[in-house]
Amino acid sequence: MSELPTRSGLLGSPGLPQPVSVRAWPKPGWVPSGSGPHHGGATAEAAWDGVHRRPVRITIIDRHVLFADSVAVALESEGFIVTVIDPGGPHASMATVLAAAARSAARLVLLEQRLGTVGDGLRLVMPLTASGATVVLLTESTDKARWGAAVHQGAKDVLHKSCSLEDLVGTAGRVRDGLPLMSRELRTALIGAALADQDEVRAIRARLDRLTRREMEVLGALMSGDLVSEIARSNVVAVATVRAQVKSILSKLELGSQLAAVGAAHRAGWRPAATATRGLTA
Incomplete structure (x- = not known):
């Protein structure tokens, strides 16, 4: 498998199906100097790690192109x-997806919870955290148990996808500065x-x-x-x-009620x- 492209491209080898689309910011022309970032704006300085003096890398894993690119542009504008x-x-x-994320060597990963056919993004929280990244889950869910599951697996924060770009940029800034993203009280509650x-x-x-098998079939x-x-x-x-x-x-x-039974079964997955066979009697 070839190296992850440094600009826009795909993870994979030429001539083979390309599994993951990867787009990179900043675009060509952004060149950090030896003494600090050069990005045509005073705010770019904020994107530099104050300890290691290197640009902070962020990876966004999201299937909604417009949302992801909008967030990327906002973050890129801050350097x-x-x-x-x-x-x-x-x-x-x-x-x-995990391989592409690992190759991006990001300090912060903004991870969507629902990854379409790929599955539940929660499954990526633990391996991404183990790789050294700070993971922030982006979700459309308001279920605090789901939020807590992400935190329990290593996510440092959970943001609803209705949050503002300013909230996301602020989160990136706190990660850059080594500040906590969530209070201890909220973390414990979740x-x-x-x-x-x-x-x-x-x-x-x-x-x-x-x-019984028959009851399983009916349910x-x-x-x-x-x-x-x-x-x-x-x-x-x-x-x-x-009946x-x-x-x-x-x-x-x-x-x-039947509705409650169906809901409980879905909740439990x-x-x-x-092996349940049609026609069996209880």
């Missing part, structure tokens, strides 16, 4: 050296929410394990949006039989066992 990794390509994967959520998910999974059908009458018809059983099975499911899950 930061920015690489944008677009995980939206058909051949992108967690491995190729991690607590994540751990409580994990406990609840484990409890849901334990209750799901009580279901799977409900998750697919099938009505009780449709489940009965497809399995050639009476509607009353399926009894649904009642048993709700009892075992300790829930009061549950899917009916592959």
Whole structure:
């Protein structure tokens, strides 16, 4: 695999499918001098590491091109050296995105949570942190348990994607200056929410394990949006039989409605066992 391009290009070898699009800022013409950055503006000085006297590198991993490029331009205008990794390509994967991020050697990584077909960006927090980068998660979620999961895995901050460019530039500045991004109190509260959520998910999974194969099949059908009458018809059983099975499911899950049961199953990431066979009786 070839080296990561220093300007705009792709991670990969010529003639092979290109998994990850990589765009770099500043554009050609930005040349740091020996005594400090040269970027045509007084604010560029702020992007230099005050300890090591070197430009601060930032990598943005985001599948929304307009958003990522807007953030990159704002950071570049402050003198930061920015690489944008677009995980939206058909051949992108967690491995190729992580490889591109590692090659960018960034001090700060702005990581989108939802990476499309690549998957959940939370899976990249720990390896990126282990590589020495400061990771800030960008998310559209307001679920504090999800925020806490990111922090628990090593993220130094979580920002909602509705935040302003000034907030993002300010975050980059705090990383540059070695300042904390999150108060200890907020960090503790978010991690607590994540751990409580994990406990609840484990409890849901334990209750799901009580279901018979037939009940698993019925719950799977409900998750697919099938009505009780449709489940009965497809399995050639009476509607009353399926209703009894649904009642048993709700009892075992300790829930009061089909909607709650479906929601709990989704929350736990549950899917009916592959060995579940249509037509089995409870």
